[in-house]
Amino acid sequence: MxxxxxxxxxxxxxxxxxxxxxxxxxxxxxxxxxxxxxxxxxxxxxxxxxxxxxxxxxxxxxxxxxxxxxxxxxxxxxxxxxxxxxNTVAPNRVVGELLAARVLPGLRRFRALHREVAYAERSRVDFLLDGATPHYLEVKNCHLRYADGRGYFPDSVSARATHHLRALTEVVAAGAKATVLFTIQRPDIEAIRPSILHDPEFAAAARAAGEAGVRFRAVTIQATPQALDVIREIPVELAPYQTHAHARWQAEKLPWSGWRRDPRRVTPAEG
CATH class of the missing domain: 2.40.50.580 (OB fold (Dihydrolipoamide Acetyltransferase, E2P))
Structure with a gap:
């Protein structure tokens, strides 16, 4: 590989x-x-x-x-x-090294690389590529795969992620560049979609951002106990789709999802 x-x-x-x-x-x-x-x-x-x-x-x-x-x-x-x-923090470390190595087409030409830069209203971008035109890069982690071989983000409502998309849309309108880079911490995904099932508002914001000029890209990662290996770039599909099958796939995964109350935190009233 x-x-x-x-x-x-x-x-x-x-x-x-x-x-x-x-x-x-x-x-x-x-x-x-x-x-x-x-x-x-x-x-x-x-x-x-x-x-x-x-x-x-x-x-x-x-x-x-x-x-x-x-x-x-x-x-x-x-x-x-x-x-x-x-680990949803690990992808930022991976992308930082990807950018430093200048191995992704379209993300190679910049004078300086800045992390966690404040911009827009109540927003911080993961990376700002300083060049002739400022390039804002937001990293989103994905690990949810359904039976159609696609990855889906997010796996629950994420108002924060939607806010990021709208902020990136604003900077593009002001003349900057912006990219959302999905990092998929598994190699068995052929394409990624915004999840209409989990967060229809995010999916709509992604389509609007794409139409406004925000770029969407994705890379797959082979996670092993030794390292995180970036394997390849895959398509991002922003077009709407039916979710009937997705609801069934979600139900199949439901027993092995979420979290439960910590038994160590039982209050006196609960016995």
Missing amino acids: RVLLRVEHPWPLLRGRLVDRYQRFTAEIELDSGERIRAHCVNPGRMEGQVRPGARAWVSPVPAASKRKLRYTWELVEEDGRIVGV
């Missing part, structure tokens, strides 16, 4: 099995050593089909100097025999 760019994990990952996901941002995992640990789940979405107790999971340790309470971060999970990246 050809690799455009390899980004190794900053620390060796530890393997185990998922016990459960609690309160959205906590995952309990039993490591291969037998130790049960709690890891930070960076992903705010429902993670459809990926919260299956007993599934293989990998975590990274937090640096010793960190004061963070949860000493691990959930990085990868196995879904239907395929390793999927679930």
